[in-house]
Amino acid sequence: MDEAMTRRKKKTGRAFALLAVLLLLSACGSGTSGGADGNAGGPGGGNGPGAAGGSDGGAGAGAIRVVTTIAQIAEPLSVIGGDRVRVESLMGPGVDPHLYQASQSDIRKLGEADVIFYNGLHLEANMLRAFERIGQSRPVLAVGEAIAEDRLLADETGAVDPHVWFDIDLWKDALGAAVEELKKLSPDDAAFFEANKRDYFAKLDELKEEAVRKMASIPEERRVLVTAHDAFGYFGRMLDLEVVGLQGLSTEDEIGLGDIERTIDLLVERRVPAVFVESSINPKSIEAVIEGAKERGLNVRLGGELFSDAMGGAGTEEGTYIGMFRHNVDTIHEALAGEG
Amino acid sequence: MIGLSHNALWVLVSMLMLGTAAGLVGCFAYWKRQSLMSDALAHAALPGVVIGYAILGFKSLPVMLLGAAASALAGALAVSWIRSSSRVKEDTAMGIILSVFFGLGIMLLAIVNRMPGGGQSGLNSFIFGQAAAMVRQDMRLMAAVAAVVLLVVLASFKEWKLYLFDPAFARGLGLSGRLMEAAWLALLVVVIVIGIQAVGVILMAALLIIPAVSARYWTNGFGRMLALAALFGGGAGVAGTCVSTLGDGWPTGPFIVIAAAGIFLLSLVFGARKGLLVRAMQRRAQVRSLQARTIRREGEALP
Amino acid sequence: METMRDAGGMESLRADGPAAARQASGAEPVRLADGPAAARQASGTVAMRQSAGSATARRAGGPEPVLQVCGLHAAYRRNKVLEDVTFEVMPGTLTAIVGPNGAGKSTLLKTMLDLHPRLGGEVRFFGTAYRYAKLRVGYVPQRGSVDWDFPTDALDVVLMGLYGRIGWLRRPGRRHRELALGALAKMGMAEYAKRQISELSGGQQQRVFLARALAQDADLYLLDEPLAGVDAATERAIMEMLQTLRAAGKTVMVVHHDLQTVEDWFDHVLLLNRTVIAHGPTASVFTPETVARAYGGWLRRKEPVTG
Numbered sequence: 012m013d014e015a016m017t018r019r020k021k022k023t024g025r026a027f028a029l030l031a032v033l034l035l036l037s038a039c040g041s042g043t044s045g046g047a048d049g050n051a052g053g054p055g056g057g058n059g060p061g062a063a064g065g066s067d068g069g070a071g072a073g074a075i076r077v078v079t080t081i082a083q084i085a086e087p088l089s090v091i092g093g094d095r096v097r098v099e100s101l102m103g104p105g106v107d108p109h110l111y112q113a114s115q116s117d118i119r120k121l122g123e124a125d126v127i128f129y130n131g132l133h134l135e136a137n138m139l140r141a142f143e144r145i146g147q148s149r150p151v152l153a154v155g156e157a158i159a160e161d162r163l164l165a166d167e168t169g170a171v172d173p174h175v176w177f178d179i180d181l182w183k184d185a186l187g188a189a190v191e192e193l194k195k196l197s198p199d200d201a202a203f204f205e206a207n208k209r210d211y212f213a214k215l216d217e218l219k220e221e222a223v224r225k226m227a228s229i230p231e232e233r234r235v236l237v238t239a240h241d242a243f244g245y246f247g248r249m250l251d252l253e254v255v256g257l258q259g260l261s262t263e264d265e266i267g268l269g270d271i272e273r274t275i276d277l278l279v280e281r282r283v284p285a286v287f288v289e290s291s292i293n294p295k296s297i298e299a300v301i302e303g304a305k306e307r308g309l310n311v312r313l314g315g316e317l318f319s320d321a322m323g324g325a326g327t328e329e330g331t332y333i334g335m336f337r338h339n340v341d342t343i344h345e346a347l348a349g350e351g
Numbered sequence: 352m353i354g355l356s357h358n359a360l361w362v363l364v365s366m367l368m369l370g371t372a373a374g375l376v377g378c379f380a381y382w383k384r385q386s387l388m389s390d391a392l393a394h395a396a397l398p399g400v401v402i403g404y405a406i407l408g409f410k411s412l413p414v415m416l417l418g419a420a421a422s423a424l425a426g427a428l429a430v431s432w433i434r435s436s437s438r439v440k441e442d443t444a445m446g447i448i449l450s451v452f453f454g455l456g457i458m459l460l461a462i463v464n465r466m467p468g469g470g471q472s473g474l475n476s477f478i479f480g481q482a483a484a485m486v487r488q489d490m491r492l493m494a495a496v497a498a499v500v501l502l503v504v505l506a507s508f509k510e511w512k513l514y515l516f517d518p519a520f521a522r523g524l525g526l527s528g529r530l531m532e533a534a535w536l537a538l539l540v541v542v543i544v545i546g547i548q549a550v551g552v553i554l555m556a557a558l559l560i561i562p563a564v565s566a567r568y569w570t571n572g573f574g575r576m577l578a579l580a581a582l583f584g585g586g587a588g589v590a591g592t593c594v595s596t597l598g599d600g601w602p603t604g605p606f607i608v609i610a611a612a613g614i615f616l617l618s619l620v621f622g623a624r625k626g627l628l629v630r631a632m633q634r635r636a637q638v639r640s641l642q643a644r645t646i647r648r649e650g651e652a653l654p
Numbered sequence: 655m656e657t658m659r660d661a662g663g664m665e666s667l668r669a670d671g672p673a674a675a676r677q678a679s680g681a682e683p684v685r686l687a688d689g690p691a692a693a694r695q696a697s698g699t700v701a702m703r704q705s706a707g708s709a710t711a712r713r714a715g716g717p718e719p720v721l722q723v724c725g726l727h728a729a730y731r732r733n734k735v736l737e738d739v740t741f742e743v744m745p746g747t748l749t750a751i752v753g754p755n756g757a758g759k760s761t762l763l764k765t766m767l768d769l770h771p772r773l774g775g776e777v778r779f780f781g782t783a784y785r786y787a788k789l790r791v792g793y794v795p796q797r798g799s800v801d802w803d804f805p806t807d808a809l810d811v812v813l814m815g816l817y818g819r820i821g822w823l824r825r826p827g828r829r830h831r832e833l834a835l836g837a838l839a840k841m842g843m844a845e846y847a848k849r850q851i852s853e854l855s856g857g858q859q860q861r862v863f864l865a866r867a868l869a870q871d872a873d874l875y876l877l878d879e880p881l882a883g884v885d886a887a888t889e890r891a892i893m894e895m896l897q898t899l900r901a902a903g904k905t906v907m908v909v910h911h912d913l914q915t916v917e918d919w920f921d922h923v924l925l926l927n928r929t930v931i932a933h934g935p936t937a938s939v940f941t942p943e944t945v946a947r948a949y950g951g952w953l954r955r956k957e958p959v960t961g
Contacts (some may be wrong), residue, residue: 266481268601269595269600516806522767575805
């Protein structure tokens with residue numbers, strides 16, 4: 012009986028080995044990327060104003076294939092580029108770019124692109140090597156680094172704040188640099204790109220005016236923006252808001268008691284009525300702040316959810332750069348300017 | 352307490368309770384020669400947390416903790432299945448489960464983090480913990496867990512002692528091995544699942560292992576070892592929390608582990624029973640007495 | 655029916671018990687030699703009833719078997735370790751279980767005590783299943799099955815034998831401590847009561863184990879290799895204690911490793927090599943032929959002792 016059992020064991024062992032090899036082969040050779048990874052946000056869903064025939068798939072032959080990391084780059088470019096570009100972003104809504112690691116399908120997408128744009132300034136901290144490698148065979152541009160250095164913000168340690176898309180003027184510079192790159196790739200479309208860019212930038216100027224107006228209506232002493240993450244430095248500078256984040260600039264850091272306590276002190280001192288969470292951050296740290304403030308007699312509300320590192324879902328208003336920005340402004344305005 | 356904010360107090364008490372419970376349970380793990388099991392099960396809890404979120408689509412702490420418990424238990428079952436049905440030794444089996452489950456958890460995290468709203472769930476914080484964000488509810492939960500552990504340990508103290516020392520004889524007296532094994536696993540899983548919110552999956556094992564080992568160096572009594580392990584665990588929790596308030600952005604979990612390690616080093620050197628210092632002193636005393644006796648004998652031998 | 659207490663607090667049996675038991679044990683087991691054979695032809699449970707029948711017949715005249723094993727089967731991993739093991743043990747006997755390595759001696763004890771899965775067969779202690787007779791059975795496992803580094807002292811270990819009597823949620827009282835101390839004293843370990851067990855020698859550890867068994871005050875004792883690796887003095891102390899137990903009417907079975915000393919200490923022997931080769935009084939059953947059958951030519955021939 013023992014012999015029969017050993018023979019059976021050998022057969023099952025071999026079957027397992029064969030199965031394992033088959034699985035490995037299929038994984039390596041799979042040509043389609045899963046629908047769930049990376050590009051759910053996609054190229055702004057093609058809902059940006061002025062993007063007639065949609066900017067993915069439906070673009071005409073010879074459309075420039077653009078791959079970006081964050082949707083804040085992708086969506087405006089899809090508007091400006093129209094049907095001459097096919098834009099895709101690797102990081103969808105709710106994704107944290109500080110921690111994001113490129114997957115196999117991402118590398119493949121990068122490899123199939125004509126041009127790659129990323130934010131730079133150490134935002135996509137884990138992808139730098141991938142960009143270096145890809146940069147040897149196709150144009151790769153860090154749009155954030157196209158901005159004049161003296162206009163960038165830095166914290167006490169000297170680390171540069173990478174969330175430049177929150178300053179509309181700075182972002183116009185960044186997008187402009189990207190558009191120049193597009194023009195280089197397709198000189199025939201240069202005029203087309205330029206015209207669209209000017210239209211889009213006009214809308215951005217309108218957005219900025221609206222934002223400044225709304226923020227100015229908040230009483231001075233209440234103009235404090237408290238969130239879980241120091242992403243709003245440029246936002247605060249542009250709109251004259253004091254920004255306090257619970258963590259450092261990157262979400263890689265674990266939060267400490269000292270940070271929570273300092274934040275509560277500030278809230279109580281300034282009697283700030285609301286704090287905000289973001290779509291990509293763990294709300295538990297904010298909850299700790301709220302409860303701690305409550306113990307000290309200050310009823311701080313959860314002001315609402317802001318978009319910090321990521322934008323909203325594809326096909327929604329918040330999935331566009333302008334829509335996302337407006338959402339943030341409105342949410343903050345409502346919470347802080349409301350009842351005292 | 353003077354100078355302590357409410358948040359600091361909540362964190363302090365939470366970590367005190369957690370450290371105490373972990374110290375007690377860790378003693379059992381030590382004597383069952385299953386210290387690695389604590390590490391394996393802590394790591395095995397990760398995929399359950401992620402699945403608990405993914406099933407619902409939104410973050411619900413009870414569900415995620417239940418998921419963590421379920422996957423930790425699945426890990427325990429897998430370990431005993433491997434042990435009983437193959438020649439693989441226990442520590443190897445635990446190592447396998449630890450890496451496989453943890454890897455599965457990381458992979459699931461990567462998938463979930465790409466889904467909209469994925470980061471919102473705070474799943475990543477289960478890896479390293481977020482002790483600083485403990486609030487009153489967490490404090491109550493950890494106190495309850497510590498109370499339950501203490502109750503179970505005290506109520507069946509001699510039964511635990513017997514079961515850990517000689518399980519075969521215990522069976523002969525009518526003490527069901529399966530009941531004790533189930534109770535032990537339940538305690539371990541509960542402490543792990545509650546603890547990983549605070550110190551994370553990776554550091555949880557340290558809290559379970561280090562205080563128990565440190566206690567061994569001070570005493571030769573089982574009951575006293577339990578008490579000391581609880582004391583060291585709770586003490587490390589308090590000390591680590593206090594130190595982490597001193598600096599800007601200092602994370603609480605790792606400092607608790609460092610405090611525990613510090614206690615271990617002290618125990619290793621100064622431990623009253625097995626510490627290096629005590630042993631060295633004993634040896635020196637023995638050598639000296641031997642020399643004295645030799646001299647005396649030689650002295651007597653001289654005519 | 656008086657019970658007497660000696661200094662150690664142990665009760666000794668009725669005065670008429672041991673003698674009757676010894677008489678019965680002298681005759682019965684030999685007749686059983688054809689009993690199990692007949693049983694093997696029938697099914698397991700039928701055989702049980704047959705043995706029970708003979709037990710009833712015996713009850714009319716004498717004591718019942720303390721232990722009845724019928725058609726016991728057990729395996730370890732893929733190998734059959736016990737095959738159709740059948741025997742009966744009468745009270746007041748001191749039996750050695752011998753056999754080559756891997757013969758299943760330890761497994762036999764463990765399987766009878768539900769510590770090892772049973773593949774088939776039936777085991778009866780004092781006429782009932784083990785779980786109802788637990789308080790009357792004392793098990794002394796192998797010394798190596800335990801971690802002697804555990805932080806406890808000798809007295810504590812002996813106290814563990816009394817946990818069944820102390821009950822849950824209660825702590826050992828002064829009476830229990832005295833009982834335990836008495837058991838230690840019987841094994842000559844009284845002054846080691848507070849010594850850490852890690853500081854004890856092999857022989858001393860074995861004595862502590864036996865003291866624990868004594869504290870249980872069982873009627874049937876099963877010991878797994880108690881004489882392995884102990885010094886001569888301890889061996890004598892242990893065997894004398896076992897003989898005292900037998901004199902008091904208790905029954906003792908010992909998994910024994912040393913063929914040379916079987917005849918010195920044990921009045922009964924069970925030769926086991928996966929199945930029962932022979933079982934009965936040492937004088938009649940322990941012969942070079944049965945030993946050879948059990949050990950299958952493993953051993954050096956033992957010369958018969960003259961006189």
